[in-house]
Amino acid sequence: MKDLIEYIAKSLVEHPEEVQVRQNGNGSRVRIELNVSKDDMGRVIGKGGKVANSIRILLRVAAEREGKQATLDVMEP
Template sequence: MEQRTSLGQLVETIVRSLVDNPNEVQVRQIEGERTVIVEVRVAPTDLGKVIGKQGRIATAIRTLARAAATKAGKKVTVEIL
């Protein structure tokens, strides 16, 4: 399994488990030479659940993605849209 696929799948799995409308979750991955950008789109009603109180859930998602990317020698940015 490619690292690109597993990073996107990791973020998608986490986000889908948090929201009320998992079918509306869209994850897009932009791969650079050393950096990966993961864009996450959710339903407007689920945005608060993904961000969390004071951004704690979003920070946790970014930390997990960063740990997985570091293992592959990459940097990752998770954008929640």
Template sequence: MMKDLILYMAQSLVDDPGAVQVRQIEGTHSVIIKLAVAPDDMGKVIGKQGKIAKAMRTLLAVTAAREGKRATLEIQS
């Protein structure tokens, strides 16, 4: 569910939704979500002063907390 949430948000923000890739690495009490987008779309995903990225991380943290886990979002180009 967390992977799908990040994928949906990222594809909605970027110009090239086909280039969006999301990987999920699960631990016992944590999840790492790795988001990769096209280099031209990095600014759209991060936003001014990181506001978009912070909002995505906040939503991810809430979703993870419901499952009793901690989540980290890593954004890569």
């Protein structure tokens, strides 16, 4: 799941070298933290949060395939 989020984020941003993804949690619950450069926050969040919500949906589907629940937090730089 971490690799999926990292791939998506790096595809969206202008500074892919600054993308950092951390996966926390154990068992059936996973929390993914996404850090991008301040300049790229708008690209990852999108207008009205549409891009971030789309990424969350993809993450949720990937997590369900593994029998887990996952959340995505886009962290401020």
